[in-house]
Amino acid sequence: MNRPQATITVWGDFALFSRPESKVERMTYPVPTPSAARGILASIYSKPAEFYWQVQRIEVLKPIRYVTFKRNELKSKMPRIPTANPMASCLIIEDERTQRQSVVLQDVRYRITAEIVPRPEFHAPAAQLYNQFERRAKRGQMFVQPVMGTREFPAYFEWGSSGEEPIAEDMDLGLMLYDVFDLKEWKVGKQAEPSVSLFRAVMKQGVIEVPPFDTSSVLKPGRGDTKC
Numbered sequence: 001m002n003r004p005q006a007t008i009t010v011w012g013d014f015a016l017f018s019r020p021e022s023k024v025e026r027m028t029y030p031v032p033t034p035s036a037a038r039g040i041l042a043s044i045y046s047k048p049a050e051f052y053w054q055v056q057r058i059e060v061l062k063p064i065r066y067v068t069f070k071r072n073e074l075k076s077k078m079p080r081i082p083t084a085n086p087m088a089s090c091l092i093i094e095d096e097r098t099q100r101q102s103v104v105l106q107d108v109r110y111r112i113t114a115e116i117v118p119r120p121e122f123h124a125p126a127a128q129l130y131n132q133f134e135r136r137a138k139r140g141q142m143f144v145q146p147v148m149g150t151r152e153f154p155a156y157f158e159w160g161s162s163g164e165e166p167i168a169e170d171m172d173l174g175l176m177l178y179d180v181f182d183l184k185e186w187k188v189g190k191q192a193e194p195s196v197s198l199f200r201a202v203m204k205q206g207v208i209e210v211p212p213f214d215t216s217s218v219l220k221p222g223r224g225d226t227k228c
Contacts, residue, residue, distance in 0.1 A: 015148035166206025
């Protein structure tokens, strides 16, 4: 089924697309994950009950450059459930602070192409959703500030293709994180349980082609997908 495609150009000073295997010292993938690209699109326009974003292509428009940061982070999370003791619902920053090394990308610019996949319950034409996204992107509207993988690194965007050529570089990226949720199953808030999926990522002349989520090229937990 042919659906309208949406293309935006995004850029930022830094980016951190964390590899799941580096839990302590944060290490970035050299390119955005489909999950990160979907998050940027959803920050501009998202109606999870009506559709989900299917990223199709990620183009790297600037050379891949790394830089190392040492940042202060917290070792614990804020308690979700308030208690009678106010101090038990707080974190003492001085006790929980730790320094961690982060390897991030510097001066990044990408072109993301995706399609809107309506859910079965949504009966209007997909073009209706696409037109709403186009209007928002052209006006610079957003639900929340898009980020390059983490909230410390904001992402800026513009509608359409800037006409720039991707970098002339090939890279076999191996198994890469595809998404942290099951895109076919929509649940609200805390009901949305994580469901990590992977795919074999290959960059050819600066372009990563992303397979559809419901194909066997995407490895999902509890399924017999073996193609990668």
